Amino acid sequence: MIQVGSVVTFDHQGDVRFGVVIEHKNQKHVVLSDLREKVHLPEGRLCVLGKGDLEVLIEKVPKISLNTEEIWELCEDKDYSTQELANELFKSPKLEELVALRIALCKDKVFFKRNGDKFTPRPKQAVEILREEARRAKEREEETLKFIAWLKDSSESLTPSVDLLKDLSIFAAEGSLSPAAHKDITHILTRVLSRDSHLSQGARELLYKKKVFTHKTNLQSIKYNLPETPESGELVEGIFISNRTDLTSLPAFTIDDESTMDIDDAVTLTKMDGGYSLGIHITDVASSIKDSSELDLIARKRATSVYLPETTFHMLPRQIAEESLSLVANKTRNALSVIVKVSESGELLSAEVLPTLIKVSKRYSYNEADRILEEGDEILTFLNTLCHKREEFRQKNGSFRVSKREVNPVLLESGEVVLEEYSEDTPSRFLVGELMILANSVFANFCAEHKLPCPYRTQSPLSETAIKEIQATPEGFARDFALRVRLNRSLVSLVPGIHATLGLSVYTQATSPIRRYTDILVQRQILNFIEHKLPFYNQEKLTEILASLEEPLFKAMTVTRESKRFCFLKYLKQKVGKIIEGIIVRHDERVTLIELDEVYQAFPIKGLKNPELGSRKRVVIKAVDPFTDYIRLEVVG
Numbered sequence: 001m002i003q004v005g006s007v008v009t010f011d012h013q014g015d016v017r018f019g020v021v022i023e024h025k026n027q028k029h030v031v032l033s034d035l036r037e038k039v040h041l042p043e044g045r046l047c048v049l050g051k052g053d054l055e056v057l058i059e060k061v062p063k064i065s066l067n068t069e070e071i072w073e074l075c076e077d078k079d080y081s082t083q084e085l086a087n088e089l090f091k092s093p094k095l096e097e098l099v100a101l102r103i104a105l106c107k108d109k110v111f112f113k114r115n116g117d118k119f120t121p122r123p124k125q126a127v128e129i130l131r132e133e134a135r136r137a138k139e140r141e142e143e144t145l146k147f148i149a150w151l152k153d154s155s156e157s158l159t160p161s162v163d164l165l166k167d168l169s170i171f172a173a174e175g176s177l178s179p180a181a182h183k184d185i186t187h188i189l190t191r192v193l194s195r196d197s198h199l200s201q202g203a204r205e206l207l208y209k210k211k212v213f214t215h216k217t218n219l220q221s222i223k224y225n226l227p228e229t230p231e232s233g234e235l236v237e238g239i240f241i242s243n244r245t246d247l248t249s250l251p252a253f254t255i256d257d258e259s260t261m262d263i264d265d266a267v268t269l270t271k272m273d274g275g276y277s278l279g280i281h282i283t284d285v286a287s288s289i290k291d292s293s294e295l296d297l298i299a300r301k302r303a304t305s306v307y308l309p310e311t312t313f314h315m316l317p318r319q320i321a322e323e324s325l326s327l328v329a330n331k332t333r334n335a336l337s338v339i340v341k342v343s344e345s346g347e348l349l350s351a352e353v354l355p356t357l358i359k360v361s362k363r364y365s366y367n368e369a370d371r372i373l374e375e376g377d378e379i380l381t382f383l384n385t386l387c388h389k390r391e392e393f394r395q396k397n398g399s400f401r402v403s404k405r406e407v408n409p410v411l412l413e414s415g416e417v418v419l420e421e422y423s424e425d426t427p428s429r430f431l432v433g434e435l436m437i438l439a440n441s442v443f444a445n446f447c448a449e450h451k452l453p454c455p456y457r458t459q460s461p462l463s464e465t466a467i468k469e470i471q472a473t474p475e476g477f478a479r480d481f482a483l484r485v486r487l488n489r490s491l492v493s494l495v496p497g498i499h500a501t502l503g504l505s506v507y508t509q510a511t512s513p514i515r516r517y518t519d520i521l522v523q524r525q526i527l528n529f530i531e532h533k534l535p536f537y538n539q540e541k542l543t544e545i546l547a548s549l550e551e552p553l554f555k556a557m558t559v560t561r562e563s564k565r566f567c568f569l570k571y572l573k574q575k576v577g578k579i580i581e582g583i584i585v586r587h588d589e590r591v592t593l594i595e596l597d598e599v600y601q602a603f604p605i606k607g608l609k610n611p612e613l614g615s616r617k618r619v620v621i622k623a624v625d626p627f628t629d630y631i632r633l634e635v636v637g
Contacts, residue, residue, distance in 0.1 A: 001043070002029055007057065007095060008046040009102045012039060016106040018061065018099050020054045021046075034058050047117055049082065049102060052095040064100035071104075072111035075121040085119065110134055144188060151192050151206055164188070165212065172203035172213070175223035204627070215415035218310045219627075220562040224555045227302050229314040233295035235288045235324060239527045239536065241334075241355045248332055248359040252281060255432050258365045261322035262305070262314070264514040266335070266360050267435060269379050275343040276382065280439040281358045283325050284334035285513035286523035291536070295320075296520075300545070303552035305515040308563045309409045309417075321514050329360045336510075336523055338439045346386045351442045353526060369428035384427060387434035394437075398461065399503025402487065403480045405600040409567035417571040419598060436511045437502060443522060444508040448496045452525045453539040455518045455546055457507045458497035459490045474614035477595060481585035481602065492518070492546060494539055517549060568599045569626035576621050579636060584611045594619065594633065605633045 009018045019033035028040045082102045086093035110130040112119040150158040171185045193202040207213040250268040268279035306313040337356040341349040407419040447454035466486040473482040499507040510522035528536035582594040593602040619633040
């Protein structure tokens, strides 16, 4: 038991204090500290230095200045007690000098290592490392203080730290930070926001106030740290093709959305004896981007272009995606083409894959193509007939359409969300979709026939249980929903296999190489085989690359899904208090889902007892918070 009147030092609330033991209470020592506070501490947390007058120590200890670096330079490589070091520094150490020395040594983080009551001088190399860490810590603290000042400053005269601003943005978007970065940001926010603030919400409000965030900011892309569109890149010749078939004399045309600039597919149809020659031409990216070049690695890191309501994250630099490699009108372009011989009745006679040169002469929007089809254009009408025959062929092999009502959310400059009608079932969209399925199946058959390692897309059929559950659901939107949620996932495999939904025995994707990196891989395999009779990648290398694409592809899929849902919730927030209709698409012990009209999205709803699947309900939108993915609906009829 330490005697009453003993002068002690102790660690308290992150600092080193001193005081005098004034009594013992409940097996603890009551210490009157230099801050004149009573502290109750066990004996193990106290270091006794002698006996003396607290008031005298409070006056004298702060006046004693000690340099721990100078003390360290005097020390040998051994352990020292406070008394031993004091004896070497002072001829006859006074109590206040002992106290000041003890506190200085305890606070030192660079020159001495503390071992209980002893202090060990650190080796020179360790001191250099700790000095550098201390310097960086000081810089971080200064940077933090400037950042806090910027957050509080309304004049916009300060410049924020780029790294801290990025971390704060990720925190505001509820993304994942390293433990150290998370600690720094929460520390900053607790010094800026009121005590009862929700930190992530407070961070968002700060960034909107500072105009770092606007209504055009996509929080999901920040949350998942989606790479921005690369600013630039240099095309370096990839696979050299010594002999290309010149098809520039054929009138090639494209069909795309009016806003599409990265055009990667075109079509030709020419009359021949006994039928037609159909050309489906895909821009040849593999010949213009060298494997493992800087631009190739940029594309591989992104894996895919990501199309969001607010913006687009391109896989390739805009200049390359929208100009150099895009199949724009009146420009000669390298292509990898599928040439299909078709009878006059629309039956496929043969198919081959060729490296070609093409020149697009006409660009149609989907609306224009629909109008021309309606007017009876010979070429588009024949293609439409051919595509319906192809769909019938696939349906005989088990394919089926997966119907879904869809709209696209559009974000206006005002911040308001409006909805744009969208359907894959328009004649021209169906035509283009079916042609791309045809081209991809020909590419897949080419790889399978020549035993080329290839990222095949496979999908197993519905299970018997799933089929029974779908059939038990009333026809209409509820059954469509039941089908969509029970479909087996499409998988990537280096072994050819069936794709159940498409009704094909082998399938891959190679028709969007500007937008999908895996399509470039397929192009390289095919072109290298055509030129050299060998695959470009062996199975091991292709497996390695495909594994590296899994994370960016998952991010892209997640950001796309969450961004669209966020915008739909923003749209519904504009309608709080209003009535909207919907269809019950799921009801079981866990949840009841209603697919709301206008947005065609399913949301949970409570308070319904045994609702009939497929039944329509009127609900009022009571509350919506897009940031927390929350919506509350109440049935009104």
